[in-house]
Amino acid sequence: MEHIVIIGNGISGVTAARHIRKLSDKKITIISSETEHFFSRTALMYVYMGHMKYEHTKPYEDYFWKKNRIELKQGFVKTVVPNQKELHFSDGDKMHYDKLIIAAGSKPNKFGWPGQDLQGVQGLYSKQDLDSLEIFAPSNKVCRRAVIVGGGLIGIELAEMLCTRNIPVTFLVREEHFWNGVLPEGESKMLSRHIKNHHIDLRLGANLKEILSDENGKVRAVVIQETGEEIACDLVGLTAGVSPNIDFLKESGIDLGRGIKVNRFLETSVDAIYAIGDCAEQLEPIGNRRPIEAVWYTGRMMGETVAQTICENRLEYKPGHWFNSAKFFDIEYQTYGWVFANKKEYEEHFHWKHDDDTKCITVAFHKESQLFLGINTFGLRMKHEVFDRWLSEKRDINYVMGNLSEANFDPEFYKRFEGQVLRAFTNKISLEYKKQQ
Amino acid sequence: MSTIEKNMSLTGDVPKNINALQKIGTAFGMLGLFIIVLAGFNVSMPHKEVWLTIALTALGGGIVLFAHGSYKNKLAGIKNDGVWFKSISSRGYLAWIAGIALTGFYIVLYFFAELLGLGIDGAANTGVIALFDPLSRVLSGNAASQWFVYGTLYTVAILAFGVKFIRKYKGNRYEQLRTLSVMFFQTAFAFIIPELMARLNSDDFSLPYNDLKNMWPLNYYAFDQWRIDQFINAETIGLVFLLFGILSIFVVSPILTYKYGKRWYCSWVCGCGGLAETAGDSFRQLSDKSMSAWKIERWVVHSVLVFSVVTTTAVIATYLGYDATKYWLTKDVFLIGVAVFLGVLFAVIWYFKKEELAKDARYGAIGYLVIILGLIATHYFSGNELFLFEAGKLRSFYGFLIGSVFSGVIGTGFYPIFGSRVWCRMGCPMAAILGMQQRLFSKFRITTNGGQCISCGNCSTYCEMGIDVRAYAQKGENIVRSSCVGCGVCSAVCPRGVLKLENASMNGRIDSNQILLGNDVDLMDLVNKK
Incomplete structure (x- = not known):
């Protein structure tokens, strides 16, 4: 039976493992030096804050792995030896693989500050x-x-x-x-x-x-x-910021840049070795995306894609429209499409902010064609599906502003602001129109 | 229940950081509690009305003041800091003390009311119950009972902790409106109106204590003979109440549940739910989310429902006659009617929704139907002996086991250990009925927002019903679960805006496809094909 070994039990590696299991009966082993079981890295903050216990951050109950025949090994991979298809662990252990997926994640950036390795x-x-x-x-x-x-x-x-x-x-x-x-x-x-x-x-x-x-x-x-x-x-x-966690690969012969270089099929320079998630660096740029994306969602997508490739359906990694989200203290943030801080030469922004100073949106559109390019929202929830569709349908800014209520995802009974936003937008347009006259 | 677990830093900061207002609030709450305890020792209190007013004001005011201290300087946002560090909300020492005290209170309340000072055989009340006499006389004109004491404290708890909840969810209008609603229904429908109605009673006219919103089968005595007799004897007004009771089960509730899900009742109207959402809010995270808990829940709650249906059928059958010339509704007509109704209900579900039922749900449904019909048939062929047991005994057994022990002692007494909705999740037959409809015939669902879930687990942790919300959200799947009471807290605590409670078309409501957006479309086709 083919042995698929995955280094890293974060979202990328675990997603890959789950999908390989769905698609095949291959032997799967996940290696981690961090924790025994997969947990949600994004939830660590809530453990410290007392919102959750560490157990709550595990998306799957502990029996899940055995039930799905996914073997878990705790250990630190010291080196990868591709011509023997072997992993060497820091404790001297060795493991053979037929295919290797590296999903080793990132490490925090240190810029050579004096004292950066002190305790605390x-x-x-x-x-x-x-x-x-x-x-x-x-x-x-x-x-x-x-x-x-x-x-x-x-x-x-x-x-x-x-x-x-x-x-x-x-x-x-x-x-x-x-x-x-x-x-x-x-x-x-x-x-x-x-x-x-x-x-x-x-x-x-x-x-x-x-x-x-x-x-x-x-x-x-x-x-x-x-x-x-x-x-x-x-x-x-x-x-x-963070950078790819790839020090252990220096001697492996795998092509490295800032991260592990991969083609669009997430294949590294070495046969039967793949890299996904934070540690992968795309050889060819994908749209406006950066070559390395240390984002939960892209890790998950790469995991799904590589699982297809491993299971005899060689598939290109083609992420759809960019999206992301975060929370800044009490203010939720979502973004769909591209809104650049430093506007590209073709880019125009419309910004609306609520008087309470906790809600605002910025919509980016094309100066000439009026094409809707992307939106940032703060303190307001928007529907992913709707913006994804509008971006695919190449809607213009007027359509988007006029139909904003369709995209609202705030809880019931929340005050709605589409009217205010649209009025502000129309005022801005007519003002600019007058200026042009 | 309100009495015991006052003011033990349920909120905001880590416990040691209790601020001055919180300390004053605690002192007030304890003062109120202390007066009630003193009354329990029969300390002489002239002007009971004054002492009672002081006690209740201090109790309620203390909670409100504590909440004010906790939230007044806070911006709108999620207030779960330190929940798992505090003894009271993480099954620590305080939680055990509170749990044991509450459980003790319930045992005394249900089984040893004379310890609270209930006057037996017409004797005047003493102790705690006597303290509440003045208020009872103002409302109903009668002396208080242990249930009046309980009802008053229950209402104070929902009102005061309701205020706390509203402040905690500053900026969340769904939570605030929902809480105002349970505060209103508890105060008006469960407390003041029935007490005032009792004033109508005289020697030749009497209505049973009637909380209009308390429907069968949550109200398991709804169709007991004495209640029915009183309703019928009270003529027009009694019949209106009786009819309303029946209509609310068979017409009002199905319509509302179809349109809004069971939340219209469980988290907007119901008194048990009201207490769980307000006083029990600090314990919502303690519910068990494991798969095994879910399996137990499904068997237990539906067993209680079957038990409740059998008991009620048996009880009603006992007071119906055999002679059709005296009254059209004879024992035979009733029993056959029940059998036909359940049979048709089963057939309809089977015909329309069979593929939505899991294997064990199918076995369970068939098994339970066979049991009920079998019992009815046994009765039919064996003559007088009802359902193998005598109906009265069945009824008191149900009242003891389900009505008192499960819903009171375990359901509320164990709040600080098992979480606030154990009764609603495991024991409430009403929740089982509404849940069945919510799962199969309702527009309600919780939608997930494309691919935005980060699997953090806040939603699952704070689900009082023990639903593993994250398991659905991370797959981009709608949450359609019979147990969901629609409290909306999963949506509130989600840091990425992924969850939304919605009523919309039933088409595509249960969507088991992985529709995580952001991925290339071809890939999603493949993933969904499996």
């Missing part, structure tokens, strides 16, 4: 990071202040987490507004205000210079590049 300096990615957070920041007695470096999705989650234990947080964000490398200014500014409303010491346009140690090799303070200010702290969260 960590990212927020793995179960181990969560455990470490319980050691260095269990309460505001142990952790009198935390400094978070890097204004992205994980940084703000870490800030929210620490807040629930009343730990004061200083948040160093390189950009001028929170996440405005990705979000247009209006949204970015609104989020910055929301973060401050949660009593976070948000420092915009601030870079980390160095992390200072105490006599025991534990973090004592950080120094800010721009001002030279020293901020005393007991925890430093490094959340300036």
Whole structure:
């Protein structure tokens, strides 16, 4: 029986395993050095916040794996030896594979800051990071202040987490507004205000210079590049993005860039080895997408695709329209299609913000053709299916604004804002029309 | 139940961070409780009306004040911080104390009311029950009973914890309206109106205590002989009530359940649900989500329903006669009627929905139908002996096991251990009927939003009915489950806006395809083909 081995039990690897099982009777083994069972990485924050226990983050009950004949092995793969089709583990164990799927995920970025490897300096990615957070920041007695470096999705989650234990947080964000490398200014500014409303010491346009140690090799303070200010702290969260976790592949002969290079079939340069999820780097760009996408949803899609290929139906990875979502403290965010922070030359934006400063949308469309390109929504829920359809049908902006209520996904009895949005949009159009006259 | 688990930091911050307002709230709540306990020891309290007012105000006010302290400085958003760290809400020491105290309270209430001071054989009340006499006299004109005490505390609990819930879900209009609704139905329909109606009673006119919204079979004594006799004797008004009771089961409820799902009752109207959603909200996360719990749930709740149908049929049959000339509804007509009704109901479900029933559901349905029809047939051929047991005994057994032990002692007493909806999930025959309809003939469903689920598990964790919501959401599948009471909390706690409670066309409602969007269309075709 063909033995399919998957390195990594995150969403990508587990999705691949589940679909291979659906399609075939092949022997499947999932290897993880992180946890025995699959858990939802995105839910780690809720464990620290006390919303859930670790058990609740497991999407499948523990009997699931045996029932579906998916073998689980805990171990750390030290090297991959493709010409013997073998994996060598750090404890000396070896394992043969017929086909290998690498879904090893990411690790937090470190940019060579002095002191970045001190105790109490960590990212927020793995179960181990969560455990470490319980050691260095269990309460505001142990952790009198935390400094978070890097204004992205994980940084703000870490800030929210620490807040629930009343730990004061200083948040160093390189950009001028929170996440405005990705979000247009209006949204970015609104989020910055929301973060401050949660009593976070948000420092915009601030870079980390160095992390200072105490006599025991534990973090004592950080120094800010721009001002030279020293901020005393007991925890430093490094959340300036992630990069593929591929150090163990250096000797394997597999083509590596920032990640594991794969073609559109998710095949690596070596026969019978595939890479999916955060650690895969596309050789050819797909639309506007980045070559490496460390996103839950793309990991899941790649897992589904590679399962087809493994099961004798060689299939190209063709993700559909881009979508994503996140939550910034109390504000939910969804995006469909492309809205760029730095507008492309063909791109026009329409921005609407509610007076309560917790809801807004930005719609991107093509200057000339009026083609609808994408939407960001904050504090409002929208239907994925509807926007996916509109993007496929190549609707124009007027159609989208006129039919926005069709896409609403807010709970029943919620106040609706489509009327306001449409009025604002029409005003803007007529104003511009007058200007042109 | 309201009395016991007051103010033990159910909300907001980690317990040690109780703020000044929360402390004052706790003090008030405990004061109210203390007065009631003192009354229980027969401490002399002249001007009982004053003491009762102080006690109830302190109790309710304490809860409201505590909630104010918890939420006044908070922005709208999810307030589940520290739920699994707090003793009271994570089966810790406080939870066990609260559970044991509540269970004890229920045992005394149901089986040893004289300990609360109930006057036996016309004697005046003493103790706790006497404390409530003044309020009872204002409303119904009569002295209080243990049920009046219970009803009052129950209503105070729903009102005060309702206020807390509304503040907790600031910004969520569905949750707020739903809570206002259960607060209203409890106060007006379950408490004030029936008490006032009792004023109409005199020597030659009497109506049974009638909570209009409390339908059979949740109200298992709805068709007991004494109630029916009283309704019939009360002529027009009694008959109207009786007719309303029957119509609500066979007409009103099916229509509303078809349009809105069982939530119209379970989380908008019902008193048991009302308490679970308000006072029990801090325990919703304790429900068991395992597959095995689901299997047990399905067998137990439907067994209770069958038990309830058999008992009610037996009870009604006992007071019907054989002589058709005296009254058209004879024992024979009734029993054959029940058999035909159940047979037709079964046939309709089988014909239209057979493919939607899982294998064990089919076996269960056939088995139960055979049992009921068999019992009716046995009676028919064996003469007087009803259903192998005497109907009165069956009825008291049901009342004891289901009405008291299951719904009260276990259902509410064990809130802090098993979660707030154990009774609704495992024991309520009404929920079983509504659930069956919700699963098979209703427009209600929870829709999932394309591919946006991140499998975090907040929805499953906070589902009080123990539904593994995530299992559906991560597959992009609609949630159509008979047990879902439509509380809407899964949708509220979802950090990605994936879940929405909706009433829409029945076509394609149960969609087992994986429709995760974002993937290329050809791939989805393949995945769905399997």
